[in-house]
Amino acid sequence: MATARSGGALGANYNEKLIWIKHDELRRVNATWIRGFIDMHQIDSHHIDQDPNMKSLLRAIDAGFNIILSLKWDYTNLNFPASGSSELAVELNVLDRLLPLVLGKVDILVIGNEPFIEAKLDQRNEHLNEFYETMVRAVIEFRQKHDDAMTTRLYMGALNRLDLPFKRTPAIERFLHFIAVTPELDGVDIHPHMMTFDGHQSMLEYCLARIRPEQTFLTTEFTMVWHWKERMNDTVSSKFCTKYGFSLSTKNHEIISVAIQNPWPFEQWKEYLSHEPCYLFFLSNADAQTSAKR
Structure with missing residues (x-):
């Protein structure tokens, strides 16, 4: 064992x-x-x-x-x-x-x-x-x-x-x-x-x-469920919206609803998340704090 x-x-x-x-x-x-x-x-x-x-x-x-x-x-x-x-x-x-x-x-x-x-x-x-x-x-x-x-x-x-x-x-x-x-x-x-x-x-x-x-x-x-709920009404990055044809006023919850109804390929998810500060900042902070306590 x-x-x-x-x-x-x-x-x-x-x-x-x-x-x-x-x-x-x-x-x-x-x-x-x-x-x-x-x-x-x-x-x-x-x-x-x-x-x-x-x-x-x-x-x-x-x-x-x-x-x-x-x-x-x-x-x-x-x-x-x-x-x-x-x-x-x-x-x-x-x-x-x-x-x-x-x-x-x-x-x-x-x-x-x-x-x-x-x-x-x-x-x-x-x-x-x-x-x-x-x-x-x-x-x-x-x-x-x-x-x-x-x-x-x-x-x-x-x-x-x-x-x-x-x-x-x-x-x-x-x-x-x-x-x-x-x-x-x-x-x-x-x-x-x-x-x-x-x-x-x-x-x-x-x-x-x-x-x-x-x-x-x-x-x-x-x-990060509570963190994500706080960010659902944030506007999606303009770079992502422009590339994929979404309105520049599109919110996170709207993007996620679209992706659930018509699933995206992995690369599109990766690109969406990589432009979301609330996601990247949270993960980078988690990694830094975890590393500091090891």
């Missing part, structure tokens, strides 16, 4: 679409890591090994790719099951059937996908905490009983938008405290879909201050 530390390696995130994994595409760009999640409420719990997403994941493992797998429980329209309930027993039973297929095979298992998003508003409290703590304890108990499962490292997460003070709730504090006091956990998973670099740094510092010094953070989703 390869080490779980990527060392700057390139990877691809497939979210719930593990069936989309294509080994030749990954090798073409020298990507050695794969990340995705399994929806525990959508999988066929009686034939987990036959689930298309699971079969695709297992093929990738056999092909030698490093794997980060997150487990998602969707409670956006449900209450979390009470301790000792039959509903909780069902959840634990499905987990018990899944774990033999992945522990000792994937490099990293993340208990949770985006738990505070995938829960009803009135359940984002101790009910959420108790459920995920139960799931973590079940994973740890299974791993301790199987020596070959110990090669898989465990994280808990993922947390979102903790750059916003109102998101730092008692339930979040308990979530991070549980990670800190659970020695079997290697750290916290975060999804910093960034708005600003300062916001990203604030979120990171908040999380790291609440876990043990030897624990680490994992980022399984990282995008």
Whole structure:
């Protein structure tokens, strides 16, 4: 089993679409890591090994790719099951059937996908905490009983938008405290879909201050979605508009809509992005800040 530390390696995130994994595409760009999640409420719990997403994941493992797998429980329209309930027993039973297929095979298992998003508003409290703590304890108990499962490292997460003070709730504090006091956990998973670099740094510092010094953070989703939303009404570069016949008043969101409706070749996308300061400036700053912290 390869080490779980990527060392700057390139990877691809497939979210719930593990069936989309294509080994030749990954090798073409020298990507050695794969990340995705399994929806525990959508999988066929009686034939987990036959689930298309699971079969695709297992093929990738056999092909030698490093794997980060997150487990998602969707409670956006449900209450979390009470301790000792039959509903909780069902959840634990499905987990018990899944774990033999992945522990000792994937490099990293993340208990949770985006738990505070995938829960009803009135359940984002101790009910959420108790459920995920139960799931973590079940994973740890299974791993301790199987020596070959110990090669898989465990994280808990993922947390979102903790750059916003109102998101730092008692339930979040308990979530991070549980990670800190659970020695079997290697750290916290975060999804910093960034708005600003300062916001990203604030979120990171908040999380790291609440876990043990030897624990680490994992980022399984990282995008510029909030940054891009802020720039959708910006005017596209005149050079690009002139070359491709667009009005000089064309906005980014209009260009993207056109490209979705009638897909462009790669070279046209490359030319569009290369003339967008909000894209290039953001990436160059990200690279500079990352390099400075290495």
